[in-house]
Amino acid sequence: xxxxxxxxxxxxxxxxxxxxxxxxxxxxxxxxxxxxxxxxxxxxxxxxxxxxxxxxxxxxxxxxxxxxxxxxxxxxxxxxxxxxxxxxxxxxxxxxxxxxxxxxxxxxxxxxxxxxxxxxxxxxxxxxxxxxxxxxxxxxxxxxxxxxxxxxxxxxxxxxxxxxxxxxxxxxxxxxxxxxxxxxxxxxxxxxxxxxxxxxxxxxxxxxxxxxxxxxxxxxxxxxxxxxxxxxxxxxxxxxxxxxxxxxxxxxxxxxxxxxxxxxxxxxxxxxxxxxxxxxxxxxxxxxxxxxxxxxxxxxxxxxxxxxxxxxxxxxxxxxxxxxxxxxxxxxxxxxxxxxxxxxxxxxxxx
Numbered sequence: 001x002x003x004x005x006x007x008x009x010x011x012x013x014x015x016x017x018x019x020x021x022x023x024x025x026x027x028x029x030x031x032x033x034x035x036x037x038x039x040x041x042x043x044x045x046x047x048x049x050x051x052x053x054x055x056x057x058x059x060x061x062x063x064x065x066x067x068x069x070x071x072x073x074x075x076x077x078x079x080x081x082x083x084x085x086x087x088x089x090x091x092x093x094x095x096x097x098x099x100x101x102x103x104x105x106x107x108x109x110x111x112x113x114x115x116x117x118x119x120x121x122x123x124x125x126x127x128x129x130x131x132x133x134x135x136x137x138x139x140x141x142x143x144x145x146x147x148x149x150x151x152x153x154x155x156x157x158x159x160x161x162x163x164x165x166x167x168x169x170x171x172x173x174x175x176x177x178x179x180x181x182x183x184x185x186x187x188x189x190x191x192x193x194x195x196x197x198x199x200x201x202x203x204x205x206x207x208x209x210x211x212x213x214x215x216x217x218x219x220x221x222x223x224x225x226x227x228x229x230x231x232x233x234x235x236x237x238x239x240x241x242x243x244x245x246x247x248x249x250x251x252x253x254x255x256x257x258x259x260x261x262x263x264x265x266x267x268x269x270x271x272x273x274x275x276x277x278x279x280x281x282x283x284x285x286x287x288x289x290x291x292x293x294x295x296x297x298x299x300x301x302x303x304x305x306x307x308x309x310x311x312x313x314x315x316x317x318x319x320x321x322x323x324x325x326x327x328x329x330x331x332x333x334x335x336x337x338x339x340x341x342x343x344x345x346x347x348x349x350x351x
Contacts, residue, residue, distance in 0.1 A: 033064040034241050039076045039085035042069045044200045044302035045112050045226070046089055047260070047282045048252030048310075054281045057251040061244035067285075071179040072148045073226070080105055080231050087234075087245055091226035094151025094329035097321050101334035106235050109246060109345045110312040111226035114218040115305035117267055121157060121225075122202035123215040128190035130212040137215040141167035143193040146175050146183040151329040153225065154183075156320060157196050157217050159327075164220040187211055200286070200302020224313035224320070225304075235341060246310075246344045253310045260303035275300075311348040314340055 036058075040046040049067060052058050058065035068085055070076050077096040079085040081104035089111050099105050114120045125134050125143075134143060140162070147154040155174065162169040175192050177183050184201065186192045188210045196217060197205075205211040217223060228249060234242055259278035264270045279296045286302070287295035307313070317336055324330035 033059065033062055034238075034244075035064045035066070036087060036241065036245060037066050037068055037085040039068050039070060039079040039088045039090075041071070041073070041076070041090055042285050043198060044282060044286055044299055045198065045304060046285070047278070047303070048249055048256050048306065049089060050252075050285045051255045051278060051281055052248045052252035054284065055252075055255070057248040058245075061248045063241070063244055063248065065248075071181065073153055074149055077105060077229070080229060083231065083233075086241075087228070087230050089226065089228050089249075091153035092156075092224070092317065092320055093149070093153055094155070094324040095149070096229075097324055097330045097334055097339075100229075100339035101331055103232055103339075105229050106232055106339055106341045107227045107229045107312065107317065108235075108242065108341050109228035109249065109310040110224060110307050110348070111228060111310075112304045113307055113313060113348075114221070114223035114225060116218055118218075118261065118269075118303075118305040119199040119301060120216055120218040120304055121196050121198055122206075122213045123161065123194065123196055123217065124187060124202055124205065124211045125194045125214055126187050126190045126192065126211060127209070129193035130214075134193060135212075135214060137161065137165050137220075138167065140165070140194060141171040144173040144175055146177050146186050146192040146195040148178060148180065148183065149176050150174070151324065152176075154196055155329075156323060157221075157223070159323065160221040160223070161196075161215075161217060198302055199304065200298050203301040204298055222313075222316060224316040227312060227317070228310060243344060250309050250345070253306055253308075256303075256306060257308065260300065261305065307348050310345055312340065312342070312345065313350060314342070314347040315350050 038049060040049055053065055073091040074093050074095045076088045076090040077099050080088045081099045123137055145158055159169050177186055183195050187195050202213055206213045230242055255278060259272055259274040262270050262272040279299055282299050283295045287298050321330060321334055321336050325332055
């Protein structure tokens with residue numbers, strides 16, 4: 001009987017030890033989540049990130065993701081290059097390509113892509129300029145145009161629009177205003193005549209009578225607006241973390257496309273089963289101060305095209321680099337083949 005009690009005690013002790021070991025292991029797993037910081041802008045274009053975070057896709061991939069928001073694209077790339085952030089999602093700029101050429105950044109996937117049939121960046125003019133006769137894109141020559149910085153994506157877009165519309169960009173007065181809110185304020189008050197901006201900002205401005213839309217960028221040029229990128233160090237030393245980040249981002253892209261880019265047989269955008277769910281998620285980050293009935297239409301208006309699986313239009317990125325190089329904004333030795341890494345996501349087939 002004594003030996004029986006000993007055996008029972010031993011089994012009890014073993015059970016306690018097993019539970020304790022299991023609990024310790026579970027805590028260890030929970031604590032093992034890799035912390036990452038993602039730099040981006042609080043735009044609808046960043047929606048796949050918001051979706052991946054709110055739906056637990058980053059957590060499912062073993063990542064503890066924190067979002068850091070900036071007011072312009074250029075500081076995002078600087079944050080990655082300096083090590084202040086691990087991943088970035090925003091528009092390409094001349095400054096970005098220069099940093100990438102120095103070996104600081106690697107492009108690993110796609111953000112927005114200007115695509116015919118989907119909302120894209122709008123060409124806006126102020127009420128003052130419109131009333132004075134600026135009603136067509138071809139009339140922009142001689143007028144002022146707001147950009148965030150010289151060499152920014154705004155600079156690139158107006159340069160390409162000017163070329164296709166048949167006027168000289170040098171005839172325009174480019175006004176670097178550092179941040180998008182400054183650009184909007186300058187347009188609304190008539191301090192500048194024109195600007196280009198994403199649809200979730202452009203349409204509300206036009207609908208409120210604060211500006212006029214006179215054209216769309218995708219009427220003039222196909223364009224890989226931005227990308228998904230990280231540091232060379234992350235590629236070399238934390239490749240598994242990068243792969244997990246990409247997987248979570250792609251899940252966010254899939255949800256975004258299903259909810260906000262769904263079309264009917266005629267190619268018309270339609271509401272899907274998940275539209276409201278995704279709108280609620282994005283609303284936490286974009287137009288958060290507005291009630292749902294006001295915010296949801298704005299968010300839908302700003303849902304620009306993103307390629308399936310976030311595949312990058314490599315050919316267009318190379319075209320952008322050349323444009324900046326030809327104008328002295330990017331060093332001549334910048335080679336896109338050196339800073340585009342398609343090992344995580346296959347490139348977009350544009351044939």
